[in-house]
Amino acid sequence: MSPSIEYLLVWLPLASSLSGFLQLDSTRIGQWMLSRPIVIGPVLGVLFGAPELGMWLGALWELLTLENLPVGESLPPNACVATAVCVLCAVSPAQIEEVACVAWGMLAGILFRRVEVWIRTLQNALNLRAERLLQGGKLPPLAKWIFEWCLFELCLTMVFIYFASLLGMLALPPAWSLLPFGWQQGFHLIYSLLPFLGLALAFHLFRWAGG
């Protein structure tokens, strides 16, 4: 079943905006855990009337990204975007296999990391602007810059999530049907084992990881 016009023009943009807002929490504002998969998964699930699926996928993504630490200049794949795209594909009327949604979300999270790198590289120029303003005896308008860059990232995230989810809804069902039956079964097996991979990461982090 293909997505309806209402879904494409109302619900998907709404969910993308909400995810975009929550994504700001990951780096720019607060870091109150609102951008974590465990929050974003169920929130989007509830929005589309599938709270349990949202909870399940949110918990799964949380476990899988538990060990990704945003330390210094390292930038792990974006867990918030990955979860949003995965949940939006899974709850869509296109009835996509959950394992395919997880794989698609993973790809989206990795790709969005490049967007983040690009934004942060663009922000290097602010240092020079601030220095020039101060040399000229003016104070840099930091609050205005923060507002502008938050807005910029919000828009980019919204657009990215919207189109990544839309592309997933259109491309994943035919791509899945092209896979040999044995492969499909193999992917189902992986999906059932993913929570245990996540738990292994958690145990490793708590018991044996350094720091």
Place this chain on the structure above:
Amino acid sequence: MKTPRLQIFLRSFFIQALWNFERLQNLGFLFAMEPALKACHPEGEKGCKAYQGHLEYFNTQPYMVNWILGVAVAMEEENPQKVSSLKHSLGASLAALGDAFFWGSWRPLCALCIMVFWGVLGLLQTPQALWLGLFLGLVLYNAPLLLMRWQAFERALQWKEGLVLELKRQQWPRRTRWVRNLGFLVGICVCGLALAQHPEPFTVFRNLFALACFLAFKQAGFSTKTVLGYTVLLAIFLGSLGWV
């Protein structure tokens, strides 16, 4: 001079808002310091110089920045020349402590707690278990954090350079170990909940076997990407043979 404490505290939540690869959190730190700088150095050349001093490279764990902000505000009033060196030395050491504690222990622990809350509330058939679990988890994560951040700022304003000794007394590595041990126990609860989803003996055995294999691979130093890659290849291979 009266320090606009609340304003600086609220601005500390934007410490990474203008994060850049060149100088990392410098602009966010300057934004948080702005009210103090304005109070210390009213408009003029001296004010601009103080601003320029904060444009240099700066990085720390975002929750630990309040310690540094407190010291920087106090020193800005008394001895502005020392601010830069203090920022650098404190930034690096607090980043190490904060990354291990908050990113590597506290956040994963709270995330696992949310899963346990969901499991327990679901078993008790509590209405609105999802929102209640989420709310409890977020309060568990944020309430101590906000309190710590405010106290850190207040204390650092008083302790100034003596902060280093006080931080040593707080025994952050010990706290980290404690939280990690607790996280391990909560992880076992989550594992129990996950296993209970499919309680058939063969499935439980298979899942536990997979968990042990994943752990062994991680212990052997394989990255998560590699472990996942091998799992995909193995599953496809088994699927092709019709053994799944």
